[in-house]
Amino acid sequence: MEKASPFQATWSWRAFIACHLLALVLLLLWLWAPTRAAIDLFDYSLFHALNAPLATNDTWRDIFAVASTRPFDALVGLLLLGLLIRGDWIFKATQxxxxxxxxxxxxxxxxxxRVLYAKLAHHMDWQHDSISTFAPDAVHLAQYFPSWNGTFHEIKDQSARSFPGDHASVLLAWALFLTLFARTALQWVVIWGLALLLMLPRLVAGAHWGQDDYIGGVQMALVALAWSCFTPFVAWASGGLIRLTDPLFDLLAKIPLLNRLSVVSA
Structure with missing residues (x-):
């Protein structure tokens, strides 16, 4: 019979240590003055390339105004969940x-x-404002859509504490998690294409520096992956949640349409 869980309740020490070492290397590169100067310069160039078109291109502006709101984040969450629970794509239907x-x-x-890293960043004075508050030529999306301010779809184009990038860390953790089980090049392209594309709105709007994502976001995702997937924790937690929710899924399996979903029928 096909194994119902893709996880093994064992320590993967090499991967566990590798994740922490890579996170540490990224941090040291970010803290070292010469590489930090190069990173800052790259981020200014990246921000100008992504942000400047907002002033002249209405379509570009409208797309990223919508993509920089909380409701769009919720839609992204549903998309990522939908890809995860699609049977026989990354995971077998029974898994x-x-x-x-x-x-x-x-x-x-x-x-x-994220909570621990935020406390460390505050204590070590690593926090910084969004790049949109530093760049003199920054285009602020909120100024083009003033009626959105103070509502549930308020545009996020600046922050007083933009490091590390928590939005990016979620996307990167999702991508890394699925990558562990991806089997084809197409799956890799879809996973990482989506993750990078969905990271763009915060970068275009200027809510985050690039380094908030490819330094801070990557670090958090790597450490989270290490402590969940490369320890027995994910197998233990997954098995426990399956046993706990079995009665609920037995009820859902009796509902038409819902019982067609792999996550329910399995």
Whole structure:
């Protein structure tokens, strides 16, 4: 019979250590003055290339105004979840439920990492304002849509604490998690194409520097992945959640349409 869980309740020490070492290397490169200067210069160039078209291109401006709101973040969450629970894409249909709970466990670890890292960044004075507050030629999306301010779809184009990039860390953790089980080049392209594309809105609007994502976001995702997927935790948490929710899924399996979903029928 096909194994119902894609996880193994063992320590993967090499991968565990590699994730922490890579996160540490990224941090040291960011803290070292010569590489930090190069990173800052690259980020200014990246921001100008992405942000400047907002002033002249109405379509570019409208797309990223919508993509920089909380409701769009919710739609992104549904998209990522939909790809995860699609049976026989990354995971076999019989493994989708276990995989879904495994990702939830990984995201819970990410929340803990995010809180601890934010406290460390504050204590070490690593925090900084958004790049949109530094760049003199920054185009602020909120100025083009003033009626959106103070509403549930307020545009996020600046922050007083933009490091590390928590939005990017979620996308990167999702991408890394699925990459562990991807089997084809096409799956890799879809996973990482989506992750990078969905990271763009915050970068275009200037809510984050690039380094908030490819330094801070990557670090948090790597550490979260290490403590969830390369330890017994994800197998333990996934199995426990499956047992806990079995009665609920037994009820859902009796509902038409819902019972066609792999995450329910399995």
């Amino acid at each position: 989708v439920r276990a995989a879904s709970f495994g990702l939830i466990a990984t995201m819970l670890v990410l929340v803990v990492v």
